[in-house]
Amino acid sequence: MEFFFQIVITGLSLGFLYALAALGFVMIFKSSSVLNFAHGGLMAIGAFLFLVLSAWARLPIWLAFLLTLIGSFSLGFIIERFFLRPLIGEALIEVIMLTLGLFYMIKGLLLFIFGGDLYSYPDFLPPVLTFHWGGIEVTGVYVATFIIGLIFLGLFGFFFKYSSQGIYMRSVADNQPAAMALGVHVRRVFALSWAIAALVAAMSGIVLGIINGINVHEVSDIGLKVFPVVILGGLDSIGGAVLGGIIIGLLETFTGGYISTGLREVIPYIALIIILLIKPYGLFGLVEIERV
Amino acid sequence: MENNLLLQINNISVVYSDVIQILKAVSMDVRKSQIVSLLGSNGAGKTTTLKAISGLLKPENGKVTEGTIDYGGHNVQNSAPETITRLGIIQVMEGRQAFKYLTVEENLRVGTATRWGKPYKKDLEMVYHYFAPLVARKSSLAGYCSGGELQMLVIGRALMAQPRLLLLDEPSLGLAPLLVKEIFEIIKRINEEQGTTLMLVEQNANMALQIAHFGYVMENGKIVLEGDAKDLRENPDVKEFYLGVAASGTIKSYKDVKAYKRRKRWL
Numbered sequence A: 001m002e003f004f005f006q007i008v009i010t011g012l013s014l015g016f017l018y019a020l021a022a023l024g025f026v027m028i029f030k031s032s033s034v035l036n037f038a039h040g041g042l043m044a045i046g047a048f049l050f051l052v053l054s055a056w057a058r059l060p061i062w063l064a065f066l067l068t069l070i071g072s073f074s075l076g077f078i079i080e081r082f083f084l085r086p087l088i089g090e091a092l093i094e095v096i097m098l099t100l101g102l103f104y105m106i107k108g109l110l111l112f113i114f115g116g117d118l119y120s121y122p123d124f125l126p127p128v129l130t131f132h133w134g135g136i137e138v139t140g141v142y143v144a145t146f147i148i149g150l151i152f153l154g155l156f157g158f159f160f161k162y163s164s165q166g167i168y169m170r171s172v173a174d175n176q177p178a179a180m181a182l183g184v185h186v187r188r189v190f191a192l193s194w195a196i197a198a199l200v201a202a203m204s205g206i207v208l209g210i211i212n213g214i215n216v217h218e219v220s221d222i223g224l225k226v227f228p229v230v231i232l233g234g235l236d237s238i239g240g241a242v243l244g245g246i247i248i249g250l251l252e253t254f255t256g257g258y259i260s261t262g263l264r265e266v267i268p269y270i271a272l273i274i275i276l277l278i279k280p281y282g283l284f285g286l287v288e289i290e291r292v
Numbered sequence B: 001m002e003n004n005l006l007l008q009i010n011n012i013s014v015v016y017s018d019v020i021q022i023l024k025a026v027s028m029d030v031r032k033s034q035i036v037s038l039l040g041s042n043g044a045g046k047t048t049t050l051k052a053i054s055g056l057l058k059p060e061n062g063k064v065t066e067g068t069i070d071y072g073g074h075n076v077q078n079s080a081p082e083t084i085t086r087l088g089i090i091q092v093m094e095g096r097q098a099f100k101y102l103t104v105e106e107n108l109r110v111g112t113a114t115r116w117g118k119p120y121k122k123d124l125e126m127v128y129h130y131f132a133p134l135v136a137r138k139s140s141l142a143g144y145c146s147g148g149e150l151q152m153l154v155i156g157r158a159l160m161a162q163p164r165l166l167l168l169d170e171p172s173l174g175l176a177p178l179l180v181k182e183i184f185e186i187i188k189r190i191n192e193e194q195g196t197t198l199m200l201v202e203q204n205a206n207m208a209l210q211i212a213h214f215g216y217v218m219e220n221g222k223i224v225l226e227g228d229a230k231d232l233r234e235n236p237d238v239k240e241f242y243l244g245v246a247a248s249g250t251i252k253s254y255k256d257v258k259a260y261k262r263r264k265r266w267l
Ligand SMILES: Nc1ncnc2c1ncn2[C@@H]1O[C@H](COP(=O)(O)OP(=O)(O)OP(=O)(O)O)[C@@H](O)[C@H]1O
Pocket: B016, B017, B020, B022, B040, B041, B042, B043, B044, B045, B046, B047, B048, B049, B060, B061, B062, B094, B203
C-alpha cells in the first residue's frame, strides 16, 4: 500500500512535469496551428540557462529562476519574430521543417558549449520538502515538482480563463478572422504564445533538471515525450494537455513500479499508438460544436 | 470633406489575388449618425465593400487598387485591421461569427481588444440592456446559442469596442421574420441613442430601407442607384427587384423578360 502511494505521488509529479511541457506545445498549436518540434530545444535552453545562472554565476536561486524565465520569454518572442513570422501563410511542411531545423540548431549549439556531460543544480531544495507519511518517503524533488506544477498550471489556467489577454488569445484560436475584425492583434497573439510557450518550456526544463540532472541529449529528447501527452490529450486542448500529462506520468511510474523499469520508457509510445488507432483526435480533443 | 461626412469612398476598385476585379469605381458617402444601407443581390460585391473599409480584404489577398477611402481625415484604404479598428470602425461579419468555444460573456470581452486595459463593465451593461436575451446565456458557450442569440451576440460584441462606424453584414440572414424585426428595431435604437453611424448591408431591402436614412444599390461591383431611403422605397425598380412587389399584379412570362431587360440597364 505504501509503495502504491509512493508510485501515485511520483507519477503525479512526473505528470505535472509533462503537463507543463505539453502546455507550451499546445498553446502554439492552438493559436497558430504550428507543430513546434523545437519544444525540447526550448526546454533544454531553459534548463541550461538556469544552470549557468545558478551554478556558475552563483546568483541567488530565485534570481536565477526569474532571469531564466525572462530570458526564455524574450527568446520565444525573438524566435517568432525572426523565424516564424516570415513563414505566415506558407505551407505546413515548411513550418515544420523550420521548427525541426531550430531544434537541431539549438541542440547542436548546446552540445558545442556544454558537451554531453551530466550536470546538476546546486542543492537548493529545503530538506523540509521531503515528505514522510507512515512508511512512505517522497523525496524533495518530487514534492517540489508537484508544487511548482500545481502553481504554474493554476496560474496559466487563471490567465487563459479570466485575463483579457488570455481571452484574446483564445479568440484567435477559435476564429481568427472574427478576432481580427474586432481589432485583436493577431501577430502579437502569435508572438505572445511563443513567448509563453518558451517560458513554460524553460520551467519544465528546470524541473526536469531538478529531478534527473541535466544532459543536453536527455532534456531535448524528453521534448519528444510531449507527443504522446498532447496526442492523448488532444492537440488543441489545454485541459487535455494537463490530463494527458498526468495519465502518462502515472502510466510510467506504474509500469516502472509493477512491471519492469525497462518497459517504462516505451509505454507512453505504446499508449500513443493504441490511442491513435482508437481515437485519432485524442481523448480530450475538442468535439466540434455542430450547432450554429 | 464636408464636415458632417464620416466616411467617403472615392472611386475605389478592389482586386482579389491581383487579377480578379470585383469592385469598379465605387463611391459612397456616409454621414455622421446616419444609417446607410447597401443593397444588392448575391455576389454583387457588398461584403467586399465592407471589407475594403475595415481592412479585412488583406487576409483574403484582396486590395484596393484605385481610389481612396477617407475616414475622418485618415486615408484608410489598405490599412491593417488593427489600425482601422482602433480608429473606431468595426465590422460585424456575415454568418454570425461567434467564438464557439468561448462563453457569451467572454465573446463580449473580446470586443474590448481595441482598448485593452480600460474598464468595460458599463459597456457590458449597455449590451445586456439592448440584448436582454443574452443575460441568461452569459456563461454558456456561444456554440450552443440559437441563431438569434448569436446575431445579438456578434452585434453586442462589436458595440463593446465603442465603434463610431459599425458595419453590419446581413444581420437578418436566416432569421425568423419576428426576430429580424426585433433586431432591426434594436439597430435603430442603437443609432438613435448611442449616435453610432451604421452601414447596413442587406438583401432584406424592405427592413433595411425602413430604418435607413440613405441607401445604395449595387450590382456587379458597381453602384447602380442611390438616394434617400424613402425615395428608394418608392422607386419602381427597387420595388420590383428588392422589395418583392411586382409593379402590377401577377408576374407573367412577358414581365419576366421585361424585368430582365430593366435589370440589364443597370449594369
Ligand atoms: N477572396 C476572394 N477571392 C476571389 N473572389 C472573391 C473573394 N471573395 C469574394 N469574391 C468574389 O467577389 C464577388 C463579390 O463577393 P461579395 O462577397 O462581396 O458579394 P456579396 O454582395 O456580399 O454577396 P452575398 O450577398 O452573397 O454575400 C463574388 O463573385 C465572389 O465570388
